[in-house]
Amino acid sequence: MRNAVIFLLQVLFLIAIFSASNFIVKYTNLFIPGNVLGMILLFVSLTLGIVKLNYIEKAAEYLIKHLALFFIPYAVGIMTYGDLIKTSGWKLLVMIVGSTIIGLIITSGMTQYLSSKEKQKHVQSDSQ
Incomplete structure (x- = not known):
C-alpha cells in the first residue's frame, strides 16, 4: 500500500x-x-x-x-494518412533517414570532442 x-x-x-x-x-x-x-x-x-x-x-x-x-494512438493516426504516405512516402523516408544520420554524426562528433577535452584535462592534471 x-x-x-x-x-x-x-x-x-x-x-x-x-x-x-x-x-x-x-x-x-x-x-x-x-x-x-x-x-x-x-x-x-x-x-x-x-x-x-x-x-x-x-x-x-x-x-x-x-x-x-x-505511441499506439500516433501509429493509428498515421494510418489515416495512407494516401499521403503512398504518394510522398519516399520523401518522408529520405527526411527521416537523413535527419537520423545527421543527428548521429553531430552526436558522435560532440562525443569525440568532449572526450578529447576530458582526456586533455586528465593529461594536464597528471603532468602537474
Missing part, C-alpha cells in the same frame, strides 16, 4: 511539472511546447538538486517501461 501511495505521489509530481510548464508556455507565448519545457525544467531541477531522483524514480521507471503504449 505504501509503495502505491509513493508511486501515485510521484506521478502527481510529474503531472504537476507538466501542467506548470504548459501554463508557462500558454501565458508567456514561448516558442517551445509545454512538454519540452517540462523536460527542461525537470532536468535542470534534477541537475541542481532541487528535485531528488527518488522523488520521481519509480514513476519514471514505470512510464519508461510502458513507453511503447504511448
Whole structure:
C-alpha cells in the first residue's frame, strides 16, 4: 500500500511539472511546447538538486517501461494518412533517414570532442 501511495505521489509530481510548464508556455507565448519545457525544467531541477531522483524514480521507471503504449494512438493516426504516405512516402523516408544520420554524426562528433577535452584535462592534471 505504501509503495502505491509513493508511486501515485510521484506521478502527481510529474503531472504537476507538466501542467506548470504548459501554463508557462500558454501565458508567456514561448516558442517551445509545454512538454519540452517540462523536460527542461525537470532536468535542470534534477541537475541542481532541487528535485531528488527518488522523488520521481519509480514513476519514471514505470512510464519508461510502458513507453511503447504511448505511441499506439500516433501509429493509428498515421494510418489515416495512407494516401499521403503512398504518394510522398519516399520523401518522408529520405527526411527521416537523413535527419537520423545527421543527428548521429553531430552526436558522435560532440562525443569525440568532449572526450578529447576530458582526456586533455586528465593529461594536464597528471603532468602537474
